[in-house]
Amino acid sequence: MTTPLTHLGDMPIEEFLRDYWQKKPLLIRNAFPGFESPLSPDELxxxxxxxxxxxxxxxxxxxxPWELRNGPFDEKTFETLPEKRWTLLVQAVDQFVPEVNQLLDYFRFIPSWRLDDVMISYAPDQGGVGPHFDYYDVFLLQGLGKRHWKLGQLCDNNSPRVEGTRLKILSEFHTTDEWVLEPGDMLYIPPGIAHWGNAQGDDCMTYSIGFRAPSHADIIAEAGQEIALSIVDDLRYADPDLTLQDNPGEINDKAIEQVRNIILQHLTNENIAHWFGKFMTERKYLEHTDEEPLDIDADEWQSALADGELLWRHPAARIAFHSDEKGTMLFADGEVICCSRALAELVSKEVEISWGELKTLVQDPQDRAAITQLINLETLLVDE
Structure with missing residues (x-):
């Protein structure tokens, strides 16, 4: 099992978080000494x-210009591509290749519910996706070949774009730094910084470790919709202290204050935590299957673990938890499960769990039911 890094190059993580995270880019030479890409271009x-x-x-x-094609592709697609200036991007490779999934362990100094996935790009000579910026943090790990990176200005939604393409390609780019990255080198780029990478030679592969950063619009819309589901219809706008107005068409400050109080009344920490945990652990890619949902009972999985089998976290599983004075909510793949904090910490931290680690916890009926639910959700897999 991979051990999380305690340094980024020679830099302590605390220094990185204080001085660089969401503040300024950082080039880390030889971040992964001797790195060998776990995936070949043909496998990608x-x-x-x-x-x-x-x-x-x-x-x-x-x-x-900057034509975008969406997969899935066929072999003929690759046979007809030009020799230069194109890029293949494959999303969430960590969910399909265990060795790529293990890379995420090196980035868990950021809360795991912020981690999104590992995208891998392949490009022949001079291939890239153009000058652009992202709304999220990204670590760009060079996996194979060389890539020439340029960093530019700070951008936002008003930054001019190239017309005639579905991609958000910047029409202006002002270079501030540039480097050539080789296998094992890594570049951290915070949100909003323009960047432009081009393959230098053939067989260039870059691993992009991205993070979830929901927009304020999504937070307001999704939280409001979720919290509204728990509010009974009897609760209504009321104004028992209504006084006569000069003009009946005016919405006065007192009415606005009343509406504001209604909204704030329901934006409790508990309601927000309940929604946010579900929202941030929803799987981005749902598995499509015609199989019946699992119906494993507690006796079955306890017997299997007692016989030496293990519980494994599904590679695509997303887990987080929140504790308050009322107890602990475990969030797993968009579901909320009540359990002990000890169990929540265990399943959030460990990729594989043995019977010895669970034996004491399962004495609690709530924790036993929680584990059963996690197995039937396929968040945890029995000896897979």
Whole structure:
């Protein structure tokens, strides 16, 4: 099992978080000494042929400038691509390749509910996706070959874009730094910083470790919708202290204050935590299956673990928890499960769990039921 890094190069994590995280870029030479890509270009292309895998191809000089094609692709697609200036991007490779999934362990100095996935790009010589910026933090680990990176200005929604493409390509780029990254080198880029990477030579592969950063609009819309489900219809706008107005059409400050108080009344820490935990642990890619949902009871999985089998966290599982004076809520793949804090900490931290680690916890009926639910959700897998 991979052990999380305690340093980024020679830099303590505390220093990185204080001085760089969401503040300024950082180049880390030889961040992963002797790094060898766990995936070959042909294997990455093979993933792009699969129906359940999200993949894209960007051609700098296609039918339109910066043409975007969406997968799944077929082998003929790759046979007809030009020799230069295109990129294949495959999303969430960590969910399909265990060795790529293990890379995420190196980044758990950031809360795991903020981690999104590992996207891998492949490009021949001069291939890239153009000058752009992201709304989220990203670590760019060079996996194979070389990539020339340029960093530019701080951007926002008003930054001018190239017309005639579905991609958000910047029409202006002002270079502030540039480097060539080789295997094992890594570049951290905070949100909003323009960046532009191009393959230098063939067989360039870059691993992008991205983070979830919901927009304020999504937070307001999703939280409001979720919290509204728990409010009974009897609760209504009321104004028992109404006084005569000069103009009946005016919505006065007192009415606005009344509405504001209604909204704040329901925005309790408990309601927000309940929604936010579910929202941030929803799986981005749902598995499509015609199989019946699991119906494993507690006796079955306890017997299996007592016989030496293990519980494994599903590679796509997303887990977090929140504790307050009322207890602990465990969030697993968009569901809320009540359990002890000890169990929540265990399943949030460990990839594999043995009977010895669970033996004491399962004496509690609530924890036993929680584990059973996690197994039937396929958040945890029995000896898979």
């Amino acid at each position: 292309a093979g993933l792009a042929l699969e129906e359940e895998v999200e993949s894209r191809i960007v051609l700098e000089q296609g039918e339109t």
